Amino acid sequence: MSEVRRFAAMGCEVLVAGADAIELAAVQQLFHERERRFSRFSDSSELARVNRHAGCAVVVSEDFAAMARLGLWAAAETHGLVDPTLGAALAAAGYDRDFGLLGDRTAPAPPMDPVPAGWTNVSLHGRLLSVPAGVALDLNGVVKSATVDDAVALLGGRGWISAGGDIAARGGVGVALPGGGHVQLAVGGMATSGRTRRTWGAQDGQGHHLIDPATRRPSRSAWEQVTACGATCLDADVSAKAAFLLGEAGAEWLDERGIPGRFVAEGGRIVVNRAWAAAVPEPEAACT
């Protein structure tokens, strides 16, 4: 396989293996286009325009409609855990600017009054999107991993793409895991969600980007990081986020769907669910 190329996009490092120069350029263009379109922090992004018109129906681009559809699909699949309408809660929790600019600032306290789930009130018919007044979309829960999937489809042969640890591969790849050890990703994608990065100070404790839709505050999950393996990177990412937000119940939730999951608790204790253990017997041996 050819060398690994790197570039920065979507606030993380993107690694591309197996691409020729033309394919690499196409991958870069895709990431940068999606970053511009779905940024929460740029007033000129299409996402910002949609959020400014909350309460009204707006015509969006095909790409935006597709991502909004994926965001609503993720919410339905996870019974609202991975909710694309938590943009306001995320900003209220302190993540209201590009992560590199957050520094050590102490965020204002998140809102106390739970707002009814917004995703069930979002309507999307073709390219006509209507978001309830007072609701702000945040599609970053699906955009990065879906872009990884779309980017891998641009590769002509074997290869893999990783965006900040969200991975999709064509032909399999060895993947290092949080907390040590590694595994072979044979088919599909792998993603990790957690609260050890993208954190900031907050008045009620550590702030991070995974919002519990029940409290509309950063989740107090029992896990530090959750890794899941899905048929696609998007499947893996949505699954990892849901399992993280479910806390102790996350392993069983993944098992019910046959999705391998690996959990890192505080102190580095590693737990795998039955699907992971069946695919990788003696996980501790694999960690050496």
Added chain:
Amino acid sequence: MVALGIAVFGAGLLLTRSTASGHVKQGVRPLVAPRRFVRTVERNALAPGQIAPPQQAPPQASTSQS
């Protein structure tokens, strides 16, 4: 009269079976979702990928939260 009564009854029975609701008009089929619908749902549900024990070291990629 009897023959006429039987004929009228038979005709009425056939007419009822062919038109009235509650009478089977065609072969019974199992009550399941259409196959196309089932395929669509299965394809859209969260689905697992495949992992295996590591084949080589060091690994080429790494997964971590971003």
